Each structure stands twice: as structure tokens, then as C-alpha cells.
Amino acid sequence: MDIRIASQIARTHLLAKKRQTLVAMLGVTFGIAMFITMISFMQGVNQFLEDSALDASPHIRMYNEVNTQRPSLIQQLKPGQFNVVYHQKPKDEQARIKNGITIAERVEKEAGVLGVSPQVATQAFYNNGPIQLSGTISGVDIERENRLYKLTTRLKSGTINNLKTNPDGLIMGVVLARKLNVQLGDKVSVTTPVGGTRILRVVGTFGFGVGTVDNTKSYANLSTVQEMLQKDPSYITDIHVKMNDPLQALPFGKRLRAMYGYYTEDWATANTAILAGEKIRNVMTFVVSMTLLVVAGFGIYNIMNMTVINKIKDIAILKATGFDGKDIVAIFLLQAVFIGLTGGLLGLFIGFGLSYMLSITPFDAGDFLSIKTFPVIFDGKYYVMGILFGVITTVLAGFFPSRKAAQVDPVSILRG
């Protein structure tokens, strides 16, 4: 088989029917362009949702699960007997992590850990005049928290230094601040469940783009919240951990749990709904893209079939003059590959153009999502995938007509 002659014949065939070639090519182009656009957009959405969820939540959160269910003493001593205890009160168990600061320091030294932030989190009432809103307040070491959540980039007003210099400072979720009608410098009275009330000054507002956070959460200094709860300076309720690789968080969380005996929750568990949505969108993207490519494939199949039927005399004459089955397959397969490759490449360009246009299209997502245009990911992987799919589909679509061509019996054609 001489690929050069085959390609010369294939080229002549393609050029002889320019319009047909173009139509077949555009089928592939359209399929690939849509594939690229869809997958870039869908993955962009996935990435955006995952990022916004992951950015606002720790990879691992270690906390002490307060369990009020406990057996009575007599039950422990004489199990299996008929014991009755009236009005048993839950044990006053503290949500603290013992030696929290030490644990945090040790975890921070482990390989693969990006940062650790020990903190005190509690529910709180925010009062500003007649307005009362419930929310949460986290006492943090703002420097460490910043390393985990890049707070500096999330701040809508103020700076994190304000919090460091002001022990009564408060950095408030932007939506919460709006609801309370407070601005930078305003005072808010914060009441904890144990009754401690303190007037704090708003020194900054932040927005993660995640409703549940921006709506309810505020940051204060660790010691401030400890005082409000009337606890000692070693009182820690939560340890937030961020890893360099989010996937590492799953086994690492289990390890921490075994090591320190406190309950750990990883990001995948905390964001199950988002991950499930991501899977569904991925499947949808692939199904739609595949359908487009299969349709394009059928278009090519049809056109190649027609070409073979039109060229049946030529095939017979080529066979009579000494071209064998492999040459004939090569001639027609090359045409299909050319259509697939050029159509596919054109599709990549158009797909890139469409995704780019989508990525600069303004999109108002309101307060809850922190984006201004549609999220689109530009990743070489998708383009490689697109061209591979395109070529594979066209080769498959071209293969069967080519094989049919190779099986043409020259005698029956030439005898007329």
C-alpha cells in the first residue's frame, strides 16, 4: 500500500466535490464547536460552584460533637435490669477541644497541610437598635484565618489589620451588615447564648458569594469571643484545616479523627449536594456532546457512502489496474480523516470563540454568587478531547463505507 498515491487520489476526490466536502466538514465543525463550548461552560460552572463552596468551607473541620444522650449511672452499673431514673438532665458537656491550640500546632506541621485555624464558634444575636438578627460569630486568629480563606480578597470594606488592632472589632458578612443597616465604624451589640453581651465595632465586611456565610457570619478576635463566652484562653471549639490538595483531605481527616479522637468532617461530606450536581452536569454535558458528534458522524457516513456509490466505477478501474483492497480503504478513509481533522480543527477555533464570548457575557447572579460573567474554563484537555472525538467519530463513520468500497467486485462493474 502506497499512502502517497492513496492520499493523492483522496485529495482529488475531495477537491472535485468541494461543496459536499464542506458540508461534511461543517457537520463535524458544529459538533466539536458545541462540544467545546458546552464542556468549557459546564466545567466552568462546576468549578465555580465547587470553588465558592470550598473557599468558604474548610477542607477538614475538627470539632467536638456534644452528645447529650447518656446512660444513667445505674444503667451503667446494672445493665439489663429494669432501671428508672426520673428527670435526668443532660450532662453539662463543653464543646471545647481539649488542648486545641496544641493540636492545631501539631496538625500544622503535617505534610500537605496548607494552614490550620483554631477558633471558637458560637451562635449569637446581633442587635442594632430595634433590629435583632441571629447568626454566628467566630473568634479567630485573623492571620491564620486569612491564610485559609484568603479573607483579604473577600473583604468588601475595611482591612483585616483593623481587627488586629481593635480587640472589639468585628468583620461582618456583607448581607448581614446590610440587614442590620450597619456600615464600617458602626457599633453592634452581640449577645451569646450564655448571656454575655458586648458592643463590637464593625471594622470590615466580607462576601464569600455563599449565602449561608454572608448572611450570618462575623469574625471577631479569638480572645474577644472567649471572653464573651466566659471561657479561658485555651478554649477552642473548632479547628479548620486546609490542605494543598483537597483530595488529600479525605484520608487525612480520617487519620486526624483516629489520632485525636474528635469528630472530623471533610469538604466532600459537607458539600455532597454540590458534588452530586457536578456529576449530573458532567453526564449531561457528555451525553449532549456525544449526540452532536454522533449526528455529525452519521452525516459523514452518509456522504462517504454516497461517494463510494458514485465512485464505484473508479474503484473497479483502480482494482483492475492493480490497486488492492488496502489501497481502496486508504483512499476513502483518508477522505474521512481529512474531513474529520479539518472540520474538527475549525470546530476547536469556533468553540474557543464561542466560549470566549460566553466568558465575557455579563451575568447578574445577585448577591449570592460573586460572579459578573458566565464562568467558563479554558483547558487544553477539552480541546484535545474534542479533536480526538472528532477524528474517532469520522474514522468510524468512514471505515464502513471504505470497507464496502474495498469489497467492490470489479468484474460485475466493468462488464456493465
Add this chain to the structure above:
Amino acid sequence: MSTVLSASHVNKYFYDPEKFQVLKDVTFDVQKGEFLSIVGKSGCGKSTLLYLLSTMDTDYEGQIEMAGTPLKGRNQDFLAQFRNEHLGFVFQFHFLLPEFSALQNVMLPGLKLGKYSEKDVEERAMEKLRLIGMADFARKSASKLSGGQQQRVAIARALINDPTIIMGDEPTGNLDKANTENVFSIFRDLAQKGQTIIAVTHDPDFADGTDRVIEMSDGMIIASHENKVQ
């Protein structure tokens, strides 16, 4: 003179619509440089015989040997290669590839053979076209040539690999008188230069001009006579 083709006890059956013997024990030899014509009425099996000799039809009994190579039971790829090297075809309905120029049509089997470089093949193709008087039309698209011109180009294509045998299936069947004479005289010239030619025809004038005529009827050779060389 040496034998370039020998068919011995060739039987051929058609199975559709019912079993029917087309060729009955056909045996003959062809010498090198012979200009042979096979004649007979329609349906006598002369075309069938030619397509057996062409190696394109492999479903037969008996043995066909060409250029010292037994051809029975060979695979398709071998036969394709063999056709490329040893056989040239001229058909009734010219059968050039319409998208290619006359020159490219002639060159294709030569390029396939791969014995010469592309430049040499082109030179040889021009030489063959000159031989049949079509050199002026070399660059013209095959689909723009007249029937007679196409047939002459087809002869040039048959010649490109210096084949052992040229086979023609009614090579003048579709041509007017002037073109028939033209094509015939080309064959005659080639035969004079030692080219072996086998042509199926039912044109008595054509047959009379050949060296030897094999007459067939009902799948059998009923007569074989040599013409006096004019």
C-alpha cells in the same frame, strides 16, 4: 517464441438463477508477441473467459498460468499486484478516472507499481501518450476528452508498466469508424513491436486484422485459425 499465457481445462459455472456451465474445458496457449482476438456470439462466454484471464474473477476450475506464474488459488492482494505488473486493460466504456488529467490517469498504475520515481513515471507516461498521439491532451481533465480520445488514453494507461499482456474487452465497441480504425492501428503497431494483446470483439473487421482468431460458441472453443499477416 515463448508461451506467456496458458489456460488448461478451464471450467466456469454461473449459479444464479440456476447452475449453468459458461465455459467448458477451455484450453489454449498464447505466444509472446501474438495479437489474438476472441470472437463469438453474445453469451458464448468470451467476456467471461477474458475476465478469468484478467485474474479479477477467481471462481473457476482448471489452471491459468501467466508469465510463468500459476494463478489459481492466489489471494486478492497477490493478484492485484500481479495485474499491476503484468496486465494492461482496455475496456469497452473507456473508464478513465474523470477527476484526473489524462496524464495522471496514465501515471497512476505506474506510481502504484513503484518501480520508478514519480518523475520517471511522468516521463514514461508522456512517452506512452506520444506513442498513441495524445501528448497534446496530457494536461486535460479526462472528463473533457471525447470517447475516442479517452480510449486512446486508456491504452496508454494499459502500457505504462510495460505489461506482459494487454487485454481488451471490446476495445472498439463503443467507438465510431474513424476512432475504431485509429485504435486498431495503435494495437497493430504495438503488436508489431512485440506486445502481446488479447482482445474480445464481435467486430469481424477487427478480428480479421489480428494474428490469430479464437472462435467460441456455447462456452467452448470451436475454431482457432491464424490470419495471414498482411
